[in-house]
Amino acid sequence: MKPNKEANKPRITYRYYELPEGELxxxxxxxxxxxxxxxxxxxxxxxxxxxxxxxxxxxGLMVLEDRRIDYTDGAVTVVPANCLHTTLSRDKSLNSWEYxxxxxxxxxxxxxxxxxxxxxxxxxxxxxxxxCLPQEDAVELERLITMVLxxxxxxxxxxxAVEQNLMTSAAPDHPQLYGEENxxxxxxxxxxxxHTRY
Numbered sequence: 001m002k003p004n005k006e007a008n009k010p011r012i013t014y015r016y017y018e019l020p021e022g023e024l025x026x027x028x029x030x031x032x033x034x035x036x037x038x039x040x041x042x043x044x045x046x047x048x049x050x051x052x053x054x055x056x057x058x059x060g061l062m063v064l065e066d067r068r069i070d071y072t073d074g075a076v077t078v079v080p081a082n083c084l085h086t087t088l089s090r091d092k093s094l095n096s097w098e099y100x101x102x103x104x105x106x107x108x109x110x111x112x113x114x115x116x117x118x119x120x121x122x123x124x125x126x127x128x129x130x131x132c133l134p135q136e137d138a139v140e141l142e143r144l145i146t147m148v149l150x151x152x153x154x155x156x157x158x159x160x161a162v163e164q165n166l167m168t169s170a171a172p173d174h175p176q177l178y179g180e181e182n183x184x185x186x187x188x189x190x191x192x193x194x195h196t197r198y
Contacts, residue, residue, distance in 0.1 A: 011044065012084065014046060014047065015048075024106065024163055025100055025167070027148075033096065033098065033099070038060070039092070043086045044084060045084070046082050049101045050126065051101055052076065052141075053079070053100075054145060055074060055076075056073070058090075058097075059072045060090045062085070062088075063088065074135025074138070074142065075135060076131075076141055077132050077133070078133070083130045104122075107164055144169065148166045
């Protein structure tokens with residue numbers, strides 16, 4: 001009897017994330033995300049929005065398209081929409097991850113309505129490659145995304161403005177996201193320090 005080659009192929013699923021009405025992004029946190037990752041065939045997936053993940057603790061292997069990258073505590077992943085990926089816990093151990101899902105085009109177009117070339121350049125860079133950054137290479141990015149995650153859960157009066165300005169600070173100016181040489185000067189916008197006043 002010949003082996004069923006189709007049965008051995010990984011299943012790929014499309015996950016559609018609908019952002020909450022009136023919100024710019026969605027935080028995925030909590031006890032449900034403390035688990036063993038990569039236990040099901042359909043864990044290989046892609047989705048309609050951009051994802052930034054933070055490994056709070058744990059170890060494993062991140063699969064980004066055809067690349068496999070080891071990760072450990074403090075790693076940060078940046079996964080564009082429509083990028084095949086999955087997370088595999090090492091030795092079926094528990095891992096703790098937190099995620100931020102968002103539409104970068106919506107955020108950037110809202111922040112910079114009069115600068116389409118700048119927006120296009122940032123979106124091109126963001127969508128060009130998925131990243132898995134070790135903790136030492138993602139200290140500032142992890143700090144910014146943690147602030148955004150906290151804002152998403154706090155929901156104070158100005159949380160949308162703070163979230164948008166944090167994300168517009170992260171996308172164009174962070175070297176891992178945009179590249180070491182930014183051909184555009186920084187825009188006049190709040191810095192991350194300004195958000196701590198709220």
